Amino acid sequence: MGEFDFIGRLQQRLAEQPFNAGIDVGIGDDAAILSPPPDHRLVVTADTLNAGVHFPHCTAPYDIGYKTLAVNLSDLAAMGAEPWACTLTVGLPSLDPAWMESWLDGFLAAAQLGGITLIGGDTTRAPFATFGVTAMGLLPSDAAAGNGGLRRANALAGDDVWVSGELGGAALALRLGEAAPADLRLRLDRPIPRLALGSALRLVPDIGGCCDVSDGLLADLGHIAMASGVRIELDADRIPMGMDVRSVSDGLMLALTGGDDYELAFTAAASAREQVLAAGEETGVAVTRIGRALGGEPGVHVLDPMGREVPVPPRAGWDHFAATAD
Numbered sequence: 001m002g003e004f005d006f007i008g009r010l011q012q013r014l015a016e017q018p019f020n021a022g023i024d025v026g027i028g029d030d031a032a033i034l035s036p037p038p039d040h041r042l043v044v045t046a047d048t049l050n051a052g053v054h055f056p057h058c059t060a061p062y063d064i065g066y067k068t069l070a071v072n073l074s075d076l077a078a079m080g081a082e083p084w085a086c087t088l089t090v091g092l093p094s095l096d097p098a099w100m101e102s103w104l105d106g107f108l109a110a111a112q113l114g115g116i117t118l119i120g121g122d123t124t125r126a127p128f129a130t131f132g133v134t135a136m137g138l139l140p141s142d143a144a145a146g147n148g149g150l151r152r153a154n155a156l157a158g159d160d161v162w163v164s165g166e167l168g169g170a171a172l173a174l175r176l177g178e179a180a181p182a183d184l185r186l187r188l189d190r191p192i193p194r195l196a197l198g199s200a201l202r203l204v205p206d207i208g209g210c211c212d213v214s215d216g217l218l219a220d221l222g223h224i225a226m227a228s229g230v231r232i233e234l235d236a237d238r239i240p241m242g243m244d245v246r247s248v249s250d251g252l253m254l255a256l257t258g259g260d261d262y263e264l265a266f267t268a269a270a271s272a273r274e275q276v277l278a279a280g281e282e283t284g285v286a287v288t289r290i291g292r293a294l295g296g297e298p299g300v301h302v303l304d305p306m307g308r309e310v311p312v313p314p315r316a317g318w319d320h321f322a323a324t325a326d
């Protein structure tokens, strides 16, 4: 299979998918032409997945395709944006038709889930599999439709700290490898971007800082703490975990530092508790209040029920240039 066969196949498959409004020219020209709808701002994010770094080499092609797009959709969710259009860059040692077809199935399933249209990209030969997406979302600029999106820097001292879903499942699946039960494995391979929740949170009055949990709760909340200049305290016994994570001896550490959960972590004024719970209920995603933002030295601390600090690893969370890939 050559590059042009692949692009031809991609075009065929895309013809089966709905096409978002405002995409004047998609795949097939030297570049795409877009007309963002009036009264909307463009939200742009880019994320790359590399074999051996972001997914084990044995991952099924469908799951790699799905996750390539899903992690980008999660970043749009963290900004409260609605997915609109994306580009794709594929680097592979060779193009195997059956492998690529399955990869495309996964990618297009995520595209359909998020309501995003692929508008172009590039295919190259590379020494290992690498997939890059640039995703564009829309944010209504009408003040009545929100406060201008969710940002990391918007947390205030006095806010509650919240997280969606359950944490640690993806990290446990990664650790168990082939031995992971199928439902746990899905937490790693098919994360569900919290798009509806992000949009609902954008409309909550006095919503604070927000990010998605990709590198681990402590690392990602650390970004909110630094950007907002707040000290964040988490209650260890409130961190939401599934039974499988709870039942391993270091389950709490997996939930705090594991990463790849793609949940939303955010802060909101205490006066907004009802609205935050309603946003969760409306969108079918559990939201749990796990701590508070305070004045003081920016950082994230975990407390046990007695109020004693729980020791956490100094480098909690994923840092590409501090770690070596397997």
Ligand SMILES: [Mg+2]
Pocket (backbone or CB within 6 Å): 074, 075, 078, 211, 212, 213, 214
């Ligand atoms: Mg992110």
